Amino acid sequence: MTARQLADELEVSVPTVYRDVEALGAAGVPLYGAAGHSGGYRLVGGYRTRLTGLTVDEAQAAFLVALPGAAELGLGEALAAARLKLRAALPAELREHAERIQERFLLDAPGWYGGVDRVPHLAAVAAAVWERRAVALRYRRWRAPEEIERRVEPYGLVLKAGRWYVVAGGPSGIRTYRVDQILEVRPLDEEFVTPDGFDLAGYWNVYAADFRARLHTADALVRLTPEGARCLGVTPTGDGWTEARVPIESIGHAHRDFLRLGADVEVLAPAELRNRIAETARTLATRYEG
Structure with missing residues (x-):
């Protein structure tokens, strides 16, 4: 590919491509350039890289590929970059298989008759989950008082039937909050440690079973x-x-x-x-x- 083709593909300037090619060569990547009308940059035939270069956000996003709300978590661009790097690192036959899956299967979690919840504070809650940082919530609930303020430690996020929930520890123990009912999130300068033995999937299974039992009376x-x-x-x-x-x-x-x-x-x-x-x-x- 020519420097111009690479610049267009990567949405950078041509001088940036020149600098990056030099950096890749210095790092041991076998790139070489050929001048002239039909010239451009090439990799030595057969060269494959191990999966390197993932940023922290991209690595996190790679484990959220199955979640339809990854973009809502503020990881849309990182997820796209991670997919590109993962696809490039796969052998040809596996890459073709992965592309067929993407072409033929789509996960759309929300139900037909329910509107998509607006979750303006999802990214802030997700950041607190990643960073293990306590937050102050202003939350709307169905019983009086309808608005409450509470300091919580967000242990994890759950996407259930198109709706986001945050599982958090607080003054009354571990509770589950609907993210679309959060009115305000204020990060606190306090880190926390998840309790020993806490398992998000295990907690959610118990919570869901208890919810169903209370629901059907x-x-x-x-x-x-x-x-x-x-x-x-x-x-x-x-x-x-x-x-x-x-x-x-x-x-x-x-x-x-x-x-x-x-x-x-x-x-x-x-x-x-x-x-x-x-x-x-x-x-x-x-x-x-x-």
Whole structure:
């Protein structure tokens, strides 16, 4: 490649290319240049470099390749550079395989019906996680008082269904905070040490199981058509109605969820839920009559 081609590719000036080629030669890279119309710089045939030259940000980004939110963490440019260096270091057959994966598979984490959360403080929280630095948070929550301020030690970040959470230690122990509900982040001049034995994946598994247990506080007995059974993930017992017991979060949530199934579900119990759905059905019938 000519110096001009290299400069255009790397978005630098031609004099910078000249300096960098000299530096590479001094470092032992077998580059040579040929003058003339068809000249340019070449590597000695067969030369391969070991994977070197990754910056700290690029090395961190390389381990976040699977996360769809890597750019939101402020690592978009570093991730692109790390991928370029990793691809260049791979043997030809593995490089082709990696490129096929990138061409044929895409991970898009958020669900269809949920908007993408704005997370303006994600990069600041991620920096505190990397640096093991305590922060002061101003946080919005669902119960009173709705806004709180708290000093926390951010142990790790979790991306769940397109939503970011930070797991942090604080005055009440280890807690989980939604990053999109953080109103302000103020880094403190205090480093911390993660507690011995803390494992982010292990903590999250326990937290998620406990959340599901608290979420589903009761059961509902229902009859489902084959289509209703499919929507709820229930195995139908035949071509007709299937009776099943399904967990519910609350009467209000179950009322909305079962109404989405329309005539494909009949609630048998609890009576409060059945009566509430029946009342809604009567109201709708009156509203749409004629």
